[in-house]
Amino acid sequence: MHSISVKLAALAVLGCIACSPADAGMPDQRNAVLPPAAAGPVIDTSQFNAGVDPVVSSATVTQIEVTQGIQDIDHSVGIISSRRTLVRVFLDVNTPAGYGLVSGKLQVNAPNGQVLTLDPISSVSVLSQWNGKLELQRSWADLALTFDVPIANMVPGAFSAKLVSLRDMFNQGRDIPCANCAATTRAVNVVAGVPFRLTVIGLQYVDGNGVQRNPKQVDYDRINSWFQRGYPITNLVYNTRSVAATNPWPFDCGQANAQVAQIRALDVNNGTDRRTHYFGLVDDGGGFMRGCAAVPGVPTPSAIGSGPTGASNWGWDFDGSYGDWYTGHEVGHTLGRSHVGGFCGESGTDPNYPFANGQIADATHPFVGYDGGQADLAVLPRRAQPGRVSPYAATPVSIWNDVMSYCPRQWLSSYTYEAIRTRITAENALPAGPAPAAALESGLALTSGKQLFIVARLDDGWSSGAIASISPVTLAEANVGAVAGGPEVVTLDAKGTVIGRTPVQVFYLEDGGGAGPRRPGLISAAVPASPAVKGVRIEVDGKAIATIQARQQGPQLKLAAPSLGPAAAALNNNVPGSVLLRWSGAHPQGQALSYSVLLSGDNGRTWRTYAVGLTKPELRLPANVAADLGSKAQPVRYRVIASDGFNTAQVDGTLKN
Template identity: 30%
Template sequence: MAGKRTFVRLHVRSTKNVVTAAARIVVEYGVISKGVLPINKTAPAAHIKVRPYPDRSVLDHAFLFELPSFFTSGTVKITARVNPGFVVPETNYANNDITTTVKFESVPGPSLVMYALTYKSGDYIYPVPGNDVKLMLKWIASAFPVNDIEFWIRQHGFSKHPSSCKKVNAFLKAERNWDLAHGKDNVPGWARYYGMVPDGGGFMRGCSGTMPSSVASGPTGSDSRGWDFDGSYGDWYGGHELAHAFGRYHAQYCGAKDGKSYPYSQGRISKTLSGPTALYGFNAARLQVYGPDWRDVMTYCPYQWISDFTHHGLMNYLQKCMLVDYKFPDWMREAACSAGLQAGAAASAGDRLLVVGSIDPATNEVELEPLFVIPVDGEVPGPIAGDYAIVLRDADGAVLARYPFTPSTGAAGRGSAAPDETERDVEVLFIDEMVPFVEGTVRVDIEGPGGALLTTVQAGAAAPQVTVQSPNGGEVFTGATVPVSWSASDEDGDPLVFHVEYSRDNGTSWQSVARGLTETSIELDASTIPGGAQALIRVWASDGIHTASDVSDAPFTVPNHLPQVAIVAPANGAVFGAEQTVAFEADGYDVEVGALSGARMLWRSDRDGVLGNGRTLSAAELSVGVHTVTAEANDGEGGVASAAIEIEIVADPAEVPPPPDELKVEPLLLSLEPSAGRSNARLFVDNPAGNPLRWRASASERWVQLSHAEGLTPNEITVGIVDDAGLAGGDHAASITVTDDVSGNMVVIPLAASIGPGCTGDCDGDGNVTVDELVTGVNIALGTFSDEPCPVFDANLDGEVTVDELVMAVNNALNGCG
């Protein structure tokens, strides 16, 4: 992926003993070449222990290199040599070199509008935990085929827990429509809008719209689910929902439904689990290796990463579709992209009735956002005829206009109880239309197939009136809030709902800052609205249909915000050897501009001058000595902020201080499947610093067998299943905890065991299949039950109960088990 942080793993082995050895690569791009040393955090630096039987799931069982940023585009040649200088005696030096060529592909980066959504429960407001949005963005940056992400962070508060993703997605669709209608600066039409909802007051299952979709939402919280220990599951959960938004379907494993064909058994990220064809995942943000037994992010399984299948599918969509299909309604995007269609003319300028909401097709229940009539001056597609209709009627009930439309569909995401899913997979239909308004309308009907009336919105004939009171021109706001107030009335006495917009450029563009209000004042958080000397407030009032608005009489001023910048890596005081790649990373954000990357983030050394630009920058050519490295963020509007660290480059990697003592246990997941010949797995316990650490290990379940439970690093534990464990067929989970005896630090490694079923249909294991058990199997096959009551119906462990498996159970009922 051109411009993306790129790593090279050099897999080596010895013929007999474990030996400490070095390696080096030479990278060539055109006539320019550069030598690069490994970045493994081991002692001595740039060396690893080369083993006769290395495990590719263990990071330091292979040399790890990072390519300098200059060498991450075009066609690059990489030549690797192990044991350069022949320091380690060998019987054959001819097999120490290997060469490969890599071609980088250009992929446009996605644009995301991230909503951190809060809600009230009693007097308490549940916030999105401070780091969860960043963790999700980092997960996407590592897993998705993108080199950078353009994003904006917004906040919105619900008066109560939203309870359903359909409500959140309807809110997001409305926000997007306001942006499109009023030409929100910076945010492009192809941006995806994502809502993150904290689970402190209740779990909200996530969903997206029709795949691909302009919106998606999901929960976040600290539940590890037995395998994710970074403090937030909102990262991979959000990755799942956004992958839907970029056109990816479910991989139908662990309860995920309504998907498409997936090439690897049990939803794994690799077809094979060992050997040279096995595929491994790599998380660049954490420098972690995920084995081929990890599951694809589009399943509902635990232990999620991204497969090459999903990775390539996302890349294909981003390259071919993202920048063109947004001009179509969500439900048409996939077909439009596949057919190479060009969008028709956008809706012409004029007053449009904004109709956004959702339909539960099982109950025909309709939830609508407040209706507004707004002028359209942006690029907004019109409705595509379908079985549903928006009908405008006058006071006598006569039809003034009928707009047939096709709602987009939404797929529910993983539930709180997955993988043993018990929640209904709710299909959601979304209404997302801006239709021409007809004067004289006092009633709006939503009709379903066959003209069935689903819901009605009514209002009196008179339009409301609204007047902005403050700010109304000339004010300069330097405090924490911007107080906004207005007066409003309605001749018919209809209840009014208000929508507040803010402009920083004298009305050229507008941004929604508050919506769904019934009061006539609000205090805006000044830290979240863009600064400007030509600021205006616009308040919209709706009586349910008719709309009025008013704007500040003259501009006021909100001071420009300084950018926020923090250096994430490397750590202050870090020491590197010459030719080791130094990976610089900074978080930069500006309220006016959004994410700061590319030319807006400049890296500079007090010794070597300008190093380059970007949120991330990888360099292996720094001069020897101590450097003060500064990341300078510039919003392009006079706001500049910087952060600095000090690092040292030494001439000889042997001068790099050893890493601190740390108990390191890998692989990060162990998998056992006796029926497939994998009755045991190896767990490696080590200290990269090289000093022996005393450790002890324990298993969470009695069926787990450890070859030994204590020792000194480096060491290896063989993990298996106790002979008389008597595990039923199906999937079983456990964990192994390894503890450093001195520091008390613990590492928890999940263990997954898949046991082939015994007698298909014999739920209670008594050797017989009864009628009641057959009924249970039918309900599992129909999706009425999960497979938790009787996993042995799933004979091939593919996550589904098929007709063939039901037939097997019937035969066992007739002929007995045996």
């Protein structure tokens, strides 16, 4: 007979971890101080009988749950194809010792016609004191037999699962009698899922102490993992790159968004799938840049967001980077989601959000989030995420809140999950490239022909603003449409005479301050161009907010030969194997120039933007740029564009392997 201490050591649910207070000082309610929380339910050891072996005499399946991130026991959240799917089997047990350790096998009838027999992720402890307490069991990751369904089998169609064997791991793996296992089946319908496309631009800057700040690889990696674990998508089409910030530090999220919008416009003009969302990521080593993003009312992948990242744990996030859920929040805005709750300082909350205080569940809707974790990282374990306080005494849980709130412990509620799935599905149905305007909602078509893509900021009240960039393009999302009291982009000839007026949409900057219909916003829109257009003006209520008029002559540009970087590490990725691109630029009328640099790894079919707004005629490229572009068989091409604010000049060069 085992000693009681040996038996209890096998119970994975024992133990307690106290949450430390959140970091202070960040200008955001998301850093609220948290109460202590237990790592598992409190166990009443007085109910254990040390005089008998912990065999499980019999068991009953109480429920089978199929989850991909958030679910209730009625399975009101849809299951999508090609997404990681976990099946949780909950048991009531009869054991004379009061506890036991069990394993088993699950039979899955997959939609692709295959019949699978699966082993659980691990054995689990079972206690008779948990009998009849389903919500308690659902609130902890290790209180159910959990099975991981191979993604390849998750295609659209009918799916069902049932437990076909149950084994006693304290009794040499013998079968446990189970009266209802064969008869208890969970059936769900799997619908087609879609991917999500996200490009994260790390904005490099030099802080007040002369230190260069960049997002770290862990920040990019955690974003990749979090979106695939939390967002309702089949997979993440994910790209990252570092770009020098156009604005000197400290800059705000509105300035960051303007730069990222220009980068995206150049990329789309040069072959990038227009269904790709762009996000600017800023390391908090030099200071905290609060994030903000546009909240479009219709499917518009051109909506831009940006936000901070760093290692701060905020009292609840211990995976080494908070950029994952923070990016999830801001990208959620670009997918049409407003704030929820209003309990943690949020403004502009969604009145239709169904759960109190921004939680992901309430007394009548016992949803439980489930983060499947990342098996190769201990800091990303599997974790159940209850959205309400457990009704059982002595079973503390940490309450999880919707990612569109400012509250701690953020995950997607069923409401946000389904709304984001609907929006991503609609965006995925958009054409990747040009299409007839009639096929899309007005103003959302990717238009072709000679155009000027305008990126401009509107400050609070719209009485002032600035044109951030003007880029000549041949492919662009128009983002036009009349808005009551909204701005117009006015094109001018060389004498300042009006050629045309184009009403444009405003992407309001949620989380960026201000309120009302004229809160701060961003214009990123394309207007028709012709040789006669020599100026652009932004007007609100007939008043000029910002104007750029072309010079009579344009920039002159000439490339210099690229050179290899030195052996010593220095600023701007100046490392062995790096390449310094150089050029010379001049303007006959002495106008200051700025430069953009694009690179292509597929012989010019598509281009990625690696710099905008450069004032020095050079750019240091990291050693791994060819690998980032996916090019091995052919050289990398690069393109430099010089701009005087309106006129441009362009030259191309080649980096030999």
